[in-house]
Amino acid sequence: MQDRSLKPSPLRRALLDLFVAAALVTAGCAAQSQAPQQAATGEEDFHDPFENTNRTIFDFNQKVDSAVLVPVAKTYRNVLPDPVRGSIRDFLNNLNAPLIFANDALQGRFGLAKDTVARFVIDSTIGMGGLVDVAGRWGIPYHEQDLGITLGVWGIPEGPYLVIPVLGPSDPRDLGAQVAEGFGDPWNRLAANHGLLWVVFVRGAVSGIDQRARYIETLADIERTSLDYYATIRSLYRQRRAALIHRTHEQLPPNPSFSGNGGIPNAARANPNSPPVFVTDAPNGFEVSR
């Protein structure tokens, strides 16, 4: 099963950030709107018109992953004890607060926006600049949030599946959003304005390594057991992104599986010849076609 934290979050900040962070997504850590659909042809439509190119890039990313990213992530995990890595993660999460707040608000999720403000205030002060996630212990947990999710909530379609070199799984909507957030992030701007561009690099690099380090075994296991690792990662990325967009609607992801044709419990068994009705590619990707 996937760990909940298969998240694209580190991809957000700066372009540079993206390059390292996506390594983790390279390995396939996120997911996105859209369940399998059936096109008119009856073929499964993967929304992946550039599949051949994507697969080539995916193979390349795999090589980078095993030659560079995994060894670095393993070293990071071996050298730093758990609590230290936890603090690093909490600190980086705290830096995300401004963008998370902006996206909470843009989605009209004012309850979440309030939580984000409370977290930022508590963790930045009592939590010693974010090194300790005091707010989380007090029952205000961190939540994933980014501009790609906001655009999804607004109904902007994801577009075709893309595998970006080093960065990994994406699509035009998420890629554009990530770039925009990289430039829009207040800390990145602050650093850049003071000629401290290296800070942006380091932040991105550490964040990416930390993420990758958390999924070394999980991703290795998925790769080992997959029949088609590329296809699995594609599916995981889209489902995860869909779930994140979806969570903001507070519904369960529509499961195309058994929700077909008006949904008698055993529709599939009762009539194996009737194709299940799938999730349509509705603007926000969540309307079930029934």
Next chain:
Amino acid sequence: VILRRSLLPAAIALFVGLGISAPPAGAAADPAALVSDLGNRALEVLGRNVTPSEREARFRELFDQDFDVPVIARFVLGRYWRVATAAQQQEFLRLFTEYTALAYSNRLAEYSGETLRVTGSRSEPDGPIVSSEIIRTNGSPPARVDWRLSATDGTYKITDVIVDGISMAVTQRSEFASVIQRHGGQVEGLLTLLRQKTGRADARP
């Protein structure tokens, strides 16, 4: 914690001894109870201190007993179920269980020693959905696990497990379809790969 550690081997021995397949009383009537019972049993018997092959065997047993395997298998094969010959369908059913045990049993080990708590359940037109969460002991936020069930002859069986928005059935369906399409639409291509992966080259009737 110490108590728990000492109890765990005993509990495992008990389950193995009794046979994991003894269905808990009342589970059939109540989806939430079924999920709670199965979830916690799974977390217990699929622990880290079990060899991978033993873990697979236990997973297979739980899967066969509490999951609606024929319905899931048909779903994950999608339109190719109808294209497949009867013999291919039969072989797929066998390989599917093997493969799922192989693919998922180890991933569950990550949650070993943790507790699943049912947080709610509701009825949908397609059947009940039970929501639960696994409280993590490693400091991560709880994992949300949603279970889809269907009723057959008054007995509930699980048709899908959705972990933090990622559906097992959808993932498998997508992967299997991709494999078949890359083999020129031939179901045989998928079966060949499944045989290789599961080491059941002899699974053919």
